[in-house]
Amino acid sequence: MTDEKHHADYSSFGNATDKKEVLQQVVDSYEALVYEQSNWVCNLGNASSLVWHAYHSLKVPVNWAGFYVVDPKDPSQLILAPFQGKVACQTIKIGKGVCGTAAEKLETQLVRDVNKFPGHIACDGETNSEIVVPIVFEGKVRGVLDIDCLVLNGFDEDDQKLLEALVEKISATCEW
Amino acid sequence: MTDEKHHADYSSFGNATDKKEVLQQVVDSYEALVYEQSNWVCNLGNASSLVWHAYHSLKVPVNWAGFYVVDPKDPSQLILAPFQGKVACQTIKIGKGVCGTAAEKLETQLVRDVNKFPGHIACDGETNSEIVVPIVFEGKVRGVLDIDCLVLNGFDEDDQKLLEALVEKISATCEW
Numbered sequence: 001m002t003d004e005k006h007h008a009d010y011s012s013f014g015n016a017t018d019k020k021e022v023l024q025q026v027v028d029s030y031e032a033l034v035y036e037q038s039n040w041v042c043n044l045g046n047a048s049s050l051v052w053h054a055y056h057s058l059k060v061p062v063n064w065a066g067f068y069v070v071d072p073k074d075p076s077q078l079i080l081a082p083f084q085g086k087v088a089c090q091t092i093k094i095g096k097g098v099c100g101t102a103a104e105k106l107e108t109q110l111v112r113d114v115n116k117f118p119g120h121i122a123c124d125g126e127t128n129s130e131i132v133v134p135i136v137f138e139g140k141v142r143g144v145l146d147i148d149c150l151v152l153n154g155f156d157e158d159d160q161k162l163l164e165a166l167v168e169k170i171s172a173t174c175e176w
Numbered sequence: 177m178t179d180e181k182h183h184a185d186y187s188s189f190g191n192a193t194d195k196k197e198v199l200q201q202v203v204d205s206y207e208a209l210v211y212e213q214s215n216w217v218c219n220l221g222n223a224s225s226l227v228w229h230a231y232h233s234l235k236v237p238v239n240w241a242g243f244y245v246v247d248p249k250d251p252s253q254l255i256l257a258p259f260q261g262k263v264a265c266q267t268i269k270i271g272k273g274v275c276g277t278a279a280e281k282l283e284t285q286l287v288r289d290v291n292k293f294p295g296h297i298a299c300d301g302e303t304n305s306e307i308v309v310p311i312v313f314e315g316k317v318r319g320v321l322d323i324d325c326l327v328l329n330g331f332d333e334d335d336q337k338l339l340e341a342l343v344e345k346i347s348a349t350c351e352w
Contacts, residue, residue: 008240008300011262029263037266039249041217042256045242049263064184071215080218082258086187087205087225090213124184 007033011049013057022058023162026050031169040069040174044143045082047170051147051163052084061150063124067135068092068099069143078103081143089123094141097121102132103141110160112153129154133167142176183209187225189233198234199338202226207345216245216350220319221258223346227323227339228260237326239300243311244268244275245319254279257319265299270317273297278308279317286336288329305330309343318352 010029016022029050034043048066055062066083071091078092078099095104097120102109109132114120117130127148135143145167149155186205192198205226210219224242231238242259247267254268254275271280273296278285285308290296293306303324311319321343325331 006298006301007265008262008302033263033266039247039255039266041245041258042266045256045259046263046266049259049261053262066221069217073215079215080221082217083221083225084260085225086184086229087209087222089183090209090215090218090222122182125182126184 010046011053013054016057019058020158020162022054023159023166026054027162027166027169030166031173034169034173038173038175040176041082043170043174044069047145047166048082048084051145051166055147055149060154062147062154063127063150064088064146064148067143067145068103069135070094070103070141078144083146085148086124089121092121098130098132099144099146102134102144106134106136106141108133108160108164110155110157112155124148126150128152131155131159131163133160133163135167135171137171137176142171145170186222187229189230192233195234196334196338198230199335199342202230203338203342203345206342207349210345210349214349214351216352217258219346219350220245223321223342224258224260227321227342231323236330238323238330239303239326240264240322240324243319243321244279245311246270246279246317254320259322261324262300265297268297274306274308275320275322278310278320282310282312282317284309284336284340286331286333288331290324300324302326304328307331307335307339309336309339311343311347313347313352318347321346 052065064085067081068078069081071079111130129149133145220243228241240261243257244254245257247255287306305325309321
């Protein structure tokens with residue numbers, strides 16, 4: 001091992017306990033990482049990893065963190081994109097479930113109890129709360145950031161604000 | 177929770193301790209999951225998740241499991257594709273490091289000690305062993321499956337054989 005900074009070090013959030021500080025670090029690290037890189041698969045992969053490790057450093061039991069994008073073969077549905085966590089549903093119809101609703105309405109869905117969300121699609125029966133932020137570029141939905149949590153009320157308005165800031169950077173730095 | 181099978185359940189390997197059995201289950205699960213789905217981003221995401229959870233169920237300290245593909249903008253390099261683990265290097269020149277060597281030679285690289293591999297590229301300074309299997313379709317390299325382990329000698333010929341079987345299915349089931 002040497003003293004140089006490895007890419008993996010971006011996943012370290014130390015013992016930070018302030019959620020807003022940790023999520024701001026995710027936004028800043030994403031921006032540093034994607035400097036001169038616009039490949040969306042590459043950038044969404046590292047973004048998923050940043051989000052996953054940030055919530056785990058905060059001891060928030062996130063069980064899935066990643067992306068769906070509009071399916072290039074069928075724009076009426078979303079298709080699985082880079083993520084961290086267990087195996088996931090491959091496709092989701094736009095308008096269906098939490099992800100599909102965010103994609104249709106172009107509005108973040110902050111769901112404190114997924115069991116109360118009409119038409120919730122369970123890729124993992126252990127998920128209890130969820131936040132989904134739509135990725136919008138030039139007025140059109142390109143995909144969604146989706147984060148699932150094992151407990152109820154896993155996310156609040158602070159998460160929403162900072163994840164929306166992250167997604168705004170994602171939208172602006174990837175070629176869609 | 178209901179009795180139906182969720183996608184996340186594919187990530188459960190129970191208390192299996194037989195490596196060959198667990199890795200064969202990865203191959204079989206991959207095949208079941210990609211039935212009628214040829215989107216490579218989607219399929220490589222779920223494949224990464226299967227591999228990650230399989231090794232963790234076996235208590236093998238895998239710290240990164242995922243893919244690099246040939247960069248569509250610059251075929252002299254690989255670019256980061258779906259993975260599980262910490263933030264990773266975005267691009268790797270073909271011919272450089274363990275991934276680049278596998279991609280250049282079209283041969284699996286089973287590296288029991290990465291510190292002895294000439295020109296090893298450390299995305300994570302904690303990695304000690306690595307296996308990289310090239311994805312070849314119609315005679316050309318399309319990408320690599322890359323798995324890193326925290327300990328020396330993390331992988332052997334049994335891993336190689338079963339991961340090559342997985343990659344053969346990946347090659348045949350994705351549109352490149």
